[in-house]
Amino acid sequence: MERILKAYIYEAVEVEKAGLKVNLKKTTAFIIPEEFQKKLNEIPALKTAFKALTPGRQRGYMLYFSAPKQSKTRESRVEKCMQQILKGKGLNDR
Numbered sequence: 001m002e003r004i005l006k007a008y009i010y011e012a013v014e015v016e017k018a019g020l021k022v023n024l025k026k027t028t029a030f031i032i033p034e035e036f037q038k039k040l041n042e043i044p045a046l047k048t049a050f051k052a053l054t055p056g057r058q059r060g061y062m063l064y065f066s067a068p069k070q071s072k073t074r075e076s077r078v079e080k081c082m083q084q085i086l087k088g089k090g091l092n093d094r
Contacts, residue, residue: 030062035074039082049086057090064091 032040040047050058061081068074081091 030059031066032062033066033074033078035071036062036065036078039078043082046082046085049088052088053085053090057093060091061085 040050050061053061064081065074065077068077084091084093
């Protein structure tokens with residue numbers, strides 16, 4: 001095991017010396033569901049609070065809101081999460 005670890009370390013040193021860079025994947029902007037966009041337009045405080053969230057928390061909410069196929073379910077999810085967004089918390093924060 002020690003040999004393998006040393007090989008990885010030497011390889012990492014060589015990569016660093018060569019100045020190689022990792023190409024990071026570009027994240028695409030997420031699509032805001034119509035039901036949530038409607039609430040953002042109606043409630044300016046909600047829009048401000050949502051923009052203040054970290055990108056990861058925003059993405060979590062967008063994935064959660066856009067998952068259901070029925071509009072009624074998406075609306076229900078938006079309604080349930082509005083207070084948490086206004087408090088500045090993420091989807092799984094308590």
